[in-house]
Amino acid sequence: xxxxxxxxxxxxxxxxxxxxxxxxxxxxxxxxxxxxxxxxxxxxxxxxxxxxxxxxxxxxxxxxxxxxxxxxxxxxxxxxxxxxxxxxxxxxxxxxxxxxxxxxxxxxxxxxxxxxxxxxxxxxxxxxxxxxxxxxxxxxxxxxxxxxxxxxxxxxxxxxxxxxxxxxxxxxxxxxxxxxxxxxxxxxxxxxxxxxxxxxxxxxxxxxxxxxxxxxxxxxxxxxxxxxxxxxxxxxxxxxxxxxxxxxxxxxxxxxxxxxxxxxxxxxxxxxxxxxxxxxxxxxxxxxxxxxxxxxxxxxxxxxxxxxxxxxxxxxxxxxxxxxxxxxxxxxxxxxxxxxxxxxxxxxxxxxxxxxxxxxxxxxxxxxxxxxxxxxxxxxxxxxxxxxxxxxxxxxxxxxxxxxxxxxxxxxxxxxxxxxxxxxxxxxxxxxxxxxxxxxxxxxxxxxxxxxxxxxxxxxxxxxxxxxxxxxxxxxx
Amino acid sequence: xxxxxxxxxxxxxxxxxxxxxxxxxxxxxxxxxxxxxxxxxxxxxxxxxxxxxxxxxxxxxxxxxxxxxxxxxxxxxxxxxxxxxxxxxxxxxxxxxxxxxxxxxxxxxxxxxxxxxxxxxxxxxxxxxxxxxxxxxxxxxxxxxxxxxxxxxxxxxxxxxxxxxxxxxxxxxxxxxxxxxxxxxxxxxxxxxxxxxxxxxxxxxxxxxxxxxxxxxxxxxxxxxxxxxxxxxxxxxxxxxxxxxxxxxxxxxxxxxxxxxxxxxxxxxxxxxxxxxxxxxxxxxxxxxxxxxxxxxxxxxxxxxxxxxxxxxxxxxxxxxxxxxxxxxxxxxxxxxxxxxxxxxxxxxxxxxxxxxxxxxxxxxxxxxxxxxxxxxxxxxxxxxxxxxxxxxxxxxxxxxxxxxxxxxxxxxxxxxxxxxxxxxxxxxxxxxxxxxxxxxxxxxxxxxxxxxxxxxxxxxxxxxxxxxxxxxxxxxxxxxxxx
Numbered sequence: 019x020x021x022x023x024x025x026x027x028x029x030x031x032x033x034x035x036x037x038x039x040x041x042x043x044x045x046x047x048x049x050x051x052x053x054x055x056x057x058x059x060x061x062x063x064x065x066x067x068x069x070x071x072x073x074x075x076x077x078x079x080x081x082x083x084x085x086x087x088x089x090x091x092x093x094x095x096x097x098x099x100x101x102x103x104x105x106x107x108x109x110x111x112x113x114x115x116x117x118x119x120x121x122x123x124x125x126x127x128x129x130x131x132x133x134x135x136x137x138x139x140x141x142x143x144x145x146x147x148x149x150x151x152x153x154x155x156x157x158x159x160x161x162x163x164x165x166x167x168x169x170x171x172x173x174x175x176x177x178x179x180x181x182x183x184x185x186x187x188x189x190x191x192x193x194x195x196x197x198x199x200x201x202x203x204x205x206x207x208x209x210x211x212x213x214x215x216x217x218x219x220x221x222x223x224x225x226x227x228x229x230x231x232x233x234x235x236x237x238x239x240x241x242x243x244x245x246x247x248x249x250x251x252x253x254x255x256x257x258x259x260x261x262x263x264x265x266x267x268x269x270x271x272x273x274x275x276x277x278x279x280x281x282x283x284x285x286x287x288x289x290x291x292x293x294x295x296x297x298x299x300x301x302x303x304x305x306x307x308x309x310x311x312x313x314x315x316x317x318x319x320x321x322x323x324x325x326x327x328x329x330x331x332x333x334x335x336x337x338x339x340x341x342x343x344x345x346x347x348x349x350x351x352x353x354x355x356x357x358x359x360x361x362x363x364x365x366x367x368x369x370x371x372x373x374x375x376x377x378x379x380x381x382x383x384x385x386x387x388x389x390x391x392x393x394x395x396x397x398x399x400x401x402x403x404x405x406x407x408x409x410x411x412x413x414x415x416x417x418x419x420x421x422x423x424x425x426x427x428x429x430x431x432x433x434x435x436x437x438x439x440x441x442x443x444x445x446x447x448x449x450x451x452x453x454x455x456x457x458x459x460x461x462x463x464x465x466x467x468x469x470x471x472x473x474x475x476x477x478x479x480x481x482x483x484x485x486x487x488x489x490x491x492x493x494x495x
Numbered sequence: 496x497x498x499x500x501x502x503x504x505x506x507x508x509x510x511x512x513x514x515x516x517x518x519x520x521x522x523x524x525x526x527x528x529x530x531x532x533x534x535x536x537x538x539x540x541x542x543x544x545x546x547x548x549x550x551x552x553x554x555x556x557x558x559x560x561x562x563x564x565x566x567x568x569x570x571x572x573x574x575x576x577x578x579x580x581x582x583x584x585x586x587x588x589x590x591x592x593x594x595x596x597x598x599x600x601x602x603x604x605x606x607x608x609x610x611x612x613x614x615x616x617x618x619x620x621x622x623x624x625x626x627x628x629x630x631x632x633x634x635x636x637x638x639x640x641x642x643x644x645x646x647x648x649x650x651x652x653x654x655x656x657x658x659x660x661x662x663x664x665x666x667x668x669x670x671x672x673x674x675x676x677x678x679x680x681x682x683x684x685x686x687x688x689x690x691x692x693x694x695x696x697x698x699x700x701x702x703x704x705x706x707x708x709x710x711x712x713x714x715x716x717x718x719x720x721x722x723x724x725x726x727x728x729x730x731x732x733x734x735x736x737x738x739x740x741x742x743x744x745x746x747x748x749x750x751x752x753x754x755x756x757x758x759x760x761x762x763x764x765x766x767x768x769x770x771x772x773x774x775x776x777x778x779x780x781x782x783x784x785x786x787x788x789x790x791x792x793x794x795x796x797x798x799x800x801x802x803x804x805x806x807x808x809x810x811x812x813x814x815x816x817x818x819x820x821x822x823x824x825x826x827x828x829x830x831x832x833x834x835x836x837x838x839x840x841x842x843x844x845x846x847x848x849x850x851x852x853x854x855x856x857x858x859x860x861x862x863x864x865x866x867x868x869x870x871x872x873x874x875x876x877x878x879x880x881x882x883x884x885x886x887x888x889x890x891x892x893x894x895x896x897x898x899x900x901x902x903x904x905x906x907x908x909x910x911x912x913x914x915x916x917x918x919x920x921x922x923x924x925x926x927x928x929x930x931x932x933x934x935x936x937x938x939x940x941x942x943x944x945x946x947x948x949x950x951x952x953x954x955x956x957x958x959x960x961x962x963x964x965x966x967x968x969x970x971x972x973x974x975x976x977x978x979x
Contacts, residue, residue: 343562392635398628407624410669411563414676429669433662440657448642448650483560490562 037062045122052116067101107258135266174250189230195223238300248316257360265349291331297324337416348405358471375451386472401478509608549967573968575618592943667707697759711744730837738826774801775905806887814890821883852926879954
């Protein structure tokens, strides 16, 4: 039964659908005016953000559509991340997409991903989850391949599409098996069957589902599409896809595991621990060798997926509460700092040498980039530090030897990642400007986004930590 | 509140620096003005509250992360006050002595100020996580100060510095986190005496913390990063690099490791004393062989840091007071020597001891002060270093006789190489005809060294000025560790 409450609960999704249609209409009727399309998209993402913020502030919560759709603090928090990162992506895409002549279509794709991702974090039904993931993913294939002026874009999009489709079928197969075992797609019913000794079919379903998610989250050994897709994609697409939908995917994975199979935690934390260790090392070791900043950030995003998976491994014993908050903190921190780092590529260039001597030509951008890099390493008091702090604490509380190993690997990887992040800082500050470096190109909107994100990175400890504590205290409703 | 204000003023200074127009003169005056404020506030604190710094005073406690019991907790006690003062003092001196910085002066000052925030914060932090955060805040500005404004070898030196000390502090953080999780709080006040941890747990926690702190000092086998960094830095960075930064490590040992983990640190104490002796002897021997005046001073500085470790390990009132005092006197004398080396190198055009000689005739003031600094370094009575080294050795001897005796051998060694250096550089024949034309230190250079020299003498004659402040706090530590 659809009541007023349902409408309120669906406000973020309804708003994004509305603006999605409006932006598309601009393409059809308003002479493809990039300015109007961008304005509407900016307004749309802000409205989604505001509606989620208001729902969160008023403490709105409830279940809808026969408990298949839930609104709680946890879901709203991730809707904020999705809408916030989409806002910056739209700003970053404004000028570039105007240049392609297809601004309405590109911006519409961003809004469809927003719609899918905001739905996703509220889903409590296996097939609803699958549909929402696809709703968020299918437009993203098009986003990656959107830059027709570069061959890499099409290549990256193709690779992303093929692996993505395989991942989706693996995921779907896993979900179907879980459905077959438990006879219901509702997470609460699944929880009743995933107890005691798991049947082989249930384990198979679990493993396939996790593998499907590992593809989507670019966790090793399922990460191969990541560098090509992020290198080929338009910057705004790489920046957005690596943080917004990814945060939502982490959120829904957390929900499935905690609500759907809490009794089987011993099984899936072990899987997560394995994934986390492999992913961290693969990401960092590969990133060390990169000379192209896009590829470096792509591998760095693999490594950071590994860090977040380490929090998943700590979802046991006394570590659960901290681990949940660690996921909340880390996804927000990563969204802010990685978004900033990607956007700067548009201003400066994608070769590490392009950053030489940037401090002398455009100090503001250079300082921001230095902040993002230091935050990605995890230097206090910047954003990334808190994420790692919570993961380490959660791991220590979990009381499992395997998780201690994971935490140890995380510390080792943090030191391992210093050279490539600080390589950029070194180039910016210690090297002389080369003739090509010159100045960062002046796109006002991108620059504005970068500065805002730099400030957020710096004040993260005062702003997001209390928010995440509030959300974590309200728990998964 | 006054503590917080003192810590944050340099941050405002850094922002101010970046907003100033690109003109060196106003930047220099503004920096001097800003740097004077924390110093004046510390002096005010000394006269207003100096008598009751037994337990952390002037505190502020704001819960930051409730679920983990992490808070913004600051306060000053007698252990940290001396270094708190010295950080403010030496930052001002560094700004006066920054004449060799030729480009991007205001950015240089901004980096200095950020480093000052971290240094002041460490000596005032009363929460382990906050301690770590401030500890790390010094890292990036120091990296930049060396990496951007150092000499031609600056880039590898800066990277080496960063990786070594980042590794150290990461290991230290792991220890802190384990400690806080086991004791369920990060408040240094609540953790006093071990925070309820068993002896085994304390040992397990103390080991990584101690390791991280010893890299920062650096204790001798862990000192690989040091020489390049010291030699490559501009003079004014050296002032902080040798005057304050090593004390982040030693202060951590004295104010965190020992009182908070008394049982955990206890099995390590003899080795800490041995580390101290190794530093003293190794520093002296290697200093002897340095052809470069700056490298000689760098190794001398490593050597005398050993006295801090020895005194801290002693676990008695004399030794601990000596260690806390030595932190300050070491900072003063090494700052004095590094600035003078910078002055002499700039005027004579070389730092090679072999090529220098007979400077006293042409540069009576600079030469005389260099002699004063060298005499201080070898522990001449009447100068501050004597008081603190003597107390460290006495305290160390009471607990660890062998180490105590060996440490006093170190004083003889240091006298040898320092007198040799003085004989070559200041006295002796004039090595090059060009030296006949040398000018003595000018008024700005004098302004950067004379206050340091005066403090060195005043604290040497009236050590009670500082010891009276630190003693109640040292007694509080002794009460926690059950020493006398």
